[in-house]
């Protein structure tokens with residue numbers, strides 16, 4: 001079955017009791033057992049819940065994994081993955097990782113005696129140089145944030161495996177529609193389900209997907225032991241979100257590509273960072289590892305200072321001023337004052353995050369309306 005057929009049918013078999021085409025939502029915390037010590041399929045909802053299981057089954061199919069685990073948030077999912085490491089181990093992560101992942105690694109994971117090393121993975125030679133015999137996990141993101149940097153997943157998988165390390169990919173920005181890291185050799189795929197999987201800005205969730213049963217069991221053990229599971233309501237909404245995932249992402253990509261081309265030609269724009277543009281440094285790799293689209297996130301540099309940029313992002317109406325991404329509503333933000341405000345200015349400069357930078361999450365509104373919204377914001381800045 002094709003991706004979008006699986007998104008609708010795998011894990012969503014009709015209710016055996018009533019024939020309902022949509023599975024009922026199971027809020028139960030506990031399940032009656034066939035006998036004492038004789039465990040049924042479900043016993044207690046931290047260990048397993050039918051509604052959560054349905055979402056996990058669909059997502060595993062979409063990523064080409066043997067199983068998926070759903071969490072209370074993306075950070076809970078990442079925390080579970082890094083909890084595989086022991087004292088003395090090392091994690092090597094991309095320098096463009098999500099800010100929350102940076103904080104987790106440097107302020108929590110390191111407390112357990114785990115070394116955290118960052119390197120710019122857009123050139124896999126840097127990973128080759130950073131990896132050591134102690135490295136047990138390599139953690140990358142592609143596209144990265146906010147410069148939409150592209151990392152070659154297949155090459156990173158080879159390097160990690162040569163050194164006996166696992167490769168984990170935070171694939172939140174790409175979604176399984178555009179990139180399926182397990183097919184490229186990655187061991188763990190992580191999603192903030194809060195973004196494209198849910199897709200409607202109405203839930204928090206996360207997920208891990210793997211292709212190896214033994215690794216699945218290890219992660220399941222940690223999830224059950226620590227307890228940061230996705231709730232049934234969120235799982236139900238995620239299952240619903242997956243059914244339209246491909247349609248949403250493909251359309252959002254089309255609109256983003258048109259906006260990127262329009263912005264690149266705009267006289268008030270310095271530079272557009274979008275992997276679909278041929279002048280983007282990651283365009284070649286993105287064309288290989290992204291399936292039929294370059295994502296719906298794009299960043300551009302306004303010709304203007306911090307205040308002009310602040311004014312721009314405060315002047316749009318359809319593009320709402322908010323962090324997060326991946327939903328049907330378009331969002332706008334200024335990385336220097338919002339998503340990357342916690343970096344000190346020197347660090348921001350080092351990461352290429354300028355004061356004039358604006359990040360867009362392109363939603364499902366009509367292209368013409370989104371373009372007009374940006375045009376009036378350009379006018380507001382000059383006028």
Ligand SMILES: *Cc1c(COP(=O)(O)O)cnc(C)c1O
Pocket residue numbers: 073074075076098100101141170172173191192193194195204205206
């Ligand atoms: C949002 C996000 C996360 C964290 O997910 P939460 O659901 O907010 O915990 C991790 N990685 C990326 C790329 C994200 O965009």
